[in-house]
Amino acid sequence: MNSLLSAGLILLLGFIGARLLKMVRLPSVTAFLIVGILIGPQLLNLVTVEIFTASEFFSNLVLGLIAFSLGENFRIDKLRQGMRQVMWVSLSAALLAWLLVSVALIVYFISIKMPIYPAIVLGAAASATAPAATVLVIREYRASGVLTELLLKVVAIDDAWCLIFAAMAIAVGNAMRADVFQISIVFAGLGEIFGALLLGGVLGYLSSRLSKFVRTREELLVYTLGLLFLDVGLSIALEVSVLLSAMMMGLVMVNIARENYKFFEVLRSVDTPLFLVFFIISGAHLDFAVLYKMGLAGILYVVFRTIGKVYGAKLGAKISNAPKSAEHWLGLSLAPQAGVALGVGLVAKVTFPDFGDYIFTIIAATSVIFELIGPLLTKYSLMKAGEILPSE
């Protein structure tokens, strides 16, 4: 098996799988993940080591691409009244997920006589939403309406909340474990956010100014992809959030000049194969062994994260007078969980030698569950809100 053969199979099987599962009304994202599980190392083993090695590179690129396109939704002139809703809904959904998961797990950990700080970190991880799956569901079913618009903005922003919460949680966890409160961790978290916003802003500004040299459509594609690689690469090198910097870049570009929509458009025409490969490889990476290890804590995490999202979104929507459909359905569509939460898990693994592995296992296991169920819930809630046409 050489890598080209493997890559060709990934693309074609992804297409066929999506076609087949469409018959039972499953979203393509889910189909890709299932195909990935099938051809992954645990079953058919059709993915070569080289492709696995390249998958980190690849997923960073795709996340950057998605975040960049999310930035497009933040047009200042259209945003005035909407921003209040976005802030309230995203903050309260993220916060309530954190609170509920933490409280539930604290109770559980006390009952089994374990230290409670892992509960705080796990709660923080619960606050993030994976944008990729959500965006793909919206695109596949051509969802549109007030809920869709709000959702696109909320998934873009709640990663910032998650980063802040996670930094606080890890600082608190450290304080409880070692009796030193390292304020620097909180600052590092804030630095990661502001650094990313600054980087994305600068790159967005520069690229918009330099774009006058771009003549043909082919050049536009090269230029846009080059920028995206640059942004993602720099974010990784500077250790700031890839998601936030790419989103900021998109945000700045869409607001600087009207004709900048072409950057987003040219990406949309090519990104389908990238998404497909991304999700298939994510599926191949899913490790079902961790599911057995997650125990009651994992179940509590799944249940209370979902409740937290649903009621948090509801609360935020009420306070900010968001439309009724958002109040009812937005929380459920925030279910997908992936990279950002796993990032928190990885930091925890490094920071806490005693319970870090445990935290990571629970996040990894619940990510498997949310990755598989999340897209279905997103689709269901968009359908219930009437933003997906019944024929689709």
Place this chain on the structure above:
Amino acid sequence: MGISLIIICAYVGAKLLRRISFPAVTAYLLIGILIGPHLLNLIPLKIMNASDFVSNLVLGIIAFTLGANFTVSGLKAGGKSVLWISVLEAAFAWIIVTAVMIAYFQMIHMPIHPALVLGAAASATAPAATVMVMREYRASGPVTDMLLRVVAIDDAWCLIFSALAITTANAMRLGVFNIEVLFEAFYEIFAALLLGGVLGLGFYLLSRFIMTVEEVLVIVIGSIMLAVGLAMKLNLSPLLTNITFGLVVANIVKNNDLFFEKLRNVDIVFFLGFFVLVGANLEINILPRIGIMGVLYMVFRVAGKFIGVRLGSMIAKSGKNISKYLAWGLVPQAGVALGVALSAKAIYPKYGEIIFTTITATTVIYELVGPILAKYGLKKAGEI
């Protein structure tokens, strides 16, 4: 980081060199040499390791699009000329290079059999650079059309010639004539045609399930990867496989324009990466060792191509422009010739090394000069 560097440098480089009217391909190659391991060494090892993957994919894409030029209706008109010109330009490059090399080897008292292999390697033309030049300048006309077909099939001739050459060389060296090598070459060609044909049919079946435009890209790129991957796994020529694949698709799939067009929309990114990596992989440190042999090879290969094209177009009556200017586009040399050199190296270590060095060194020069010459020829023919 590395990739953004490649893309941005290449983009800026191409913009700059455009000012002095250099083709973009040359710019990409120069950038590749500049940031490659021999000079600035800015490309991370991980990306250098992916070179094989990228170059095989790009060759597959190019071969696939080349296949599209062989529609049945188009061939009825020009099929004869294509065959004559391609076989003669390939054969003359072989014969002339071999003859000159034999003379030279006799002079320096070396066995003459490596000359046969060198000549066979000379018969191939690298399609990528020429195709890129045509696209960049939107060349169109009879010379362009003919050139696209000639570069597509002369690789098949090269495979046959090199099999003949290696068999004969082996016979001269060891006194045994291994007819199998020859059969293997024919097998390699026919199996590649067969595989491409089967994949084309499969594609035809699959294409009927395509619903959205976005899926087109998935299917096309996926199938090309599959074709290259399978060809490599079965030890067949990926180029011939994909040419046949493209040919079948162009002839039996409805609305096949859509597939080729979608591919054209995105392939520039692959091409750019490909040529920068080719540049980075060029063994420029080998240049000083090019020697008299390399110079002879270089001059007489091109001479052979020119004579072959003249003769071929005379026989097939293909017109003055083709006879005069087509050969300018046949200069680039890359993968196929290197493949021949590699197998020569594997078969006989002693002289294989010399063959390999000569081919690698001349490839560097041909790759850099080739696009410029191709542009010159097409311009002279009035097709740019």
